[in-house]
Amino acid sequence: MKKKRILFIVLGLLVLIGLLAGVKALQIFAMIDHGKKYVPPPEAVTTMQVKSDSWENNLNAVGSLTAVQGVSVSAELAGKVSRIAFEPGTSIKKGDLLLQQDTSFEEAQLPGAVAQAGLGRSNLKRAEQLLSDGIISQADYDTAAAAYRQNQAQVDAIRATIAKKTIRAPFSGQLGIRLVNLGQSLREGDPIVTLQTLDPIFVDFTLPQQQTGQLRTGLPVRVTGDPVPGESIRGRITTVNPLVESDTRSLKLQATLANPSGRLRPGMFVNVGVELPGRQQVLVIPATAVLYAPYSDSVFVVEQPQDPKKGTTVRQQFVRLGEKRGDFVAVTTGLKGGETVVSSGVFKLRNGQTVAVDNKLAPQFQYAPKPENN
Known part of the structure; x- marks a missing residue:
């Protein structure tokens, strides 16, 4: 009798464990199925159209100030x-x-x-x-x-x-x-x-040898930097070194600037922009629209669905960037004029993600931004 009673108890425990395992398995399968069917809510983003603009044709470099004497x-x-x-x-x-x-x-x-x-x-x-x-x-x-x-x-x-x-x-x-x-x-x-001697003053800088054919004495230059915050000082190229540096394959140039206030001092470094004749047509987007990465930079292009029931999605597009001016950056390859790109919050997006466009709080992008904390 005792053996039969123990056998019934063991069988009962096995049945109970089997029931509990079955219920748990049903719950897990239900959660997996729910996860497969789950669609995350659209991510709120701001957008801006890729626009064509005409920029001054500049060559930029970092220069060092030296005294005329x-x-x-x-x-x-x-x-x-x-x-x-x-x-x-x-x-x-x-x-x-x-x-x-x-x-x-x-x-x-x-x-x-x-x-x-x-x-x-x-x-x-x-x-x-x-x-x-x-x-x-x-x-x-x-x-x-x-x-x-x-x-x-x-x-x-x-x-x-x-x-x-x-x-x-x-x-x-x-x-x-x-x-x-x-x-x-x-x-x-x-x-x-x-x-x-501080007035005038020289600024020495170098440019790659590929740009040698565009350079000559008399070209105007624009100098900016920490010594003259928010300002630009204009001058002209006065010397083009006839020798290209063999180790860097770069050409040394020297421009002369007026410095009546004496704010520019020998030894300071400044940003130099050489203004070339003519203007260049570029496609520009906000710099905040770019997702910078070591392998390649990319942006997210907004794509409108053919089916109105489906939400707006984004497509990750790799691009090649050019010169940066203010809040904008030029795109040399990867985009076309009139396309719409996400202008902020790109770090939280992925390819094919659904988004909700809300431009009510879109930042104001400018070529000469003046942050309030300045």
Whole structure:
């Protein structure tokens, strides 16, 4: 009896487990079927038509500002600083006194040398008279002439030393930080102060060799960057290097800019745009419409269904991009004029996804945007 009772209990448990497993399997199959039939709600997006526009034909590069004239004024001869005649950071004219070294030794020697040269001149005049009278020989006259020239050369050497120790501005410009102190003993070549001409100023930049045929002196350039926020300074190409750099296959160019305010300083980097003749026709879309990826950039093209009951879908289209200006970017291949692309929220889309177009809160795209937090 006990064995039959245990057998019935085991059979009952097996039947119960089978029922529970069957119910659970039915639930799982129902969930799988529901998942297959589930259609996610359309994703809300903003859109914009691909439009054709005419842009200036520009070549862009990053340039570096250099002074038209710039030098570190240094001592030509060794000597002690006896006078500093400039204020750091001020503007000076060509020939203005910058620094005076001690010339007391040379000034003490100069009167004696001048007197010796005067005596030599007098002896030379007497020798000329005596030679004409036939009293002295030509050799005696030549000796007197050589002595005079030696004495005069000694005077010129002392005066040249005094002039070299009287350091003056080689050209007009703006001074930098003072690097010497009163009473300091300078050695030959020791720096004293930097001197830069700021107006006009050069901007050096490079462009690929493929664009060499389009470049020539006189082409206008437009310079922008952090030194002049929100502004552009115009200038012209003044030098085209005849040599293409063999390591980079690029061509060096130099443009000259007016800089009356002095905001542009040597050593700054700026953005340079060379304006070429004519204009180029481009297809433009908002930069926010592009899904950037390492393998290729893409956009989502909005496709209207033939069946009104079906929703609007998007198609992922790979594109090749060109120049960027403001909020817009040019598309060289992949799109046609008049097509509609998703202008924002592309990171949450996938190919073939259903979308709901809502342009009520679409951002205003501009060529010269001015963000509020600026």
